[in-house]
Amino acid sequence: MAETEPSLLVVSAHAGDFVWRAGGAIAAATLRGEKATVVCLSYGERGESASQWLAGKPLDEIKAIRRDEAAAAAGALGAQIEFLDLGDYPLLETPESIQKLVDVYRRVQPTVVLTHPLSDPYNGDHPAAARMALQARVLAQAIGVANSDGTYPTKDEIIGAPPVFFFEPHQPEQSDFKPNVLLDITEAFPLKRKAMECLPAQKHMWEYYTALAVRRGVQVKRNAGPNLGLPHDTMGEAYMRYYPQVTGVLE
Secondary structure, eight states: OOOHHHEEEESSTTHHHHHHHHHHHHHHHHHTTTTEEEEEOOTTTSOOOOOOHTTTHHHHHHHHHHHHHHHHHHHHTOEEEEEEEOOOSSSOHHHHHHHHHHHHHHHHOOOOEOOOOOOOOTTTTHHHHHHHHHHHHHHHHOOSOOOOOSOOOOOOSSOOOOOOOEEOOOGGGGGGGOOOEEEEEEHHHHHHHHHHTTTTEEEEEHHHHHHHHHHHHHHHHHHOOOTTTOOOOOEEEEEESSSSOOSSSOO
């Protein structure tokens, strides 16, 4: 059996979420020459575009602005991006929406999936996105589940069992987020910062997530052992693994 090419899939509730929470992981993957695909379930046009509404812009224009910003951010990270335009506040979990995501899984064939954690008392769209990502992952594995056009997949179109990692929410303590994976994003961070700067409507987040990367970088160094020579300016991101790790060696 041919070895599967690495393929990262990021399921983001809104147009900016993937940048703040997983931009380092995405850039690290593309710097290694791997494929990364971001799926934005919505543009965040209602709940995360306050400055545009205050400026008196109509809904269609706001959606176009957020789409352009997210596309530029994904480009800065070296990722492909898709928009399902499912609406936000609330993001509704419908059979049709989940089926669209099933189609994405089968087309992208992810080897790793990143999405929101299942708890966020401040934003119901985030756990909704996580539930949809998990359900679509299971359905995309089943050859008896049809594609959105009504055709049935072949064994080459269904997916395997990619691991799922939840990225860090904005208020982790309130979302029961207890990271068990720390990712070194030092080399990738300049691209993450560039992507963050593609989102001027949320400029207040730039320094917050830069500072968070510094703090998580300290934890990367503390947990990596004393003799690995990690640089003083190590930058990090935190994740929670949802499914068990399968391995033949404990390391």
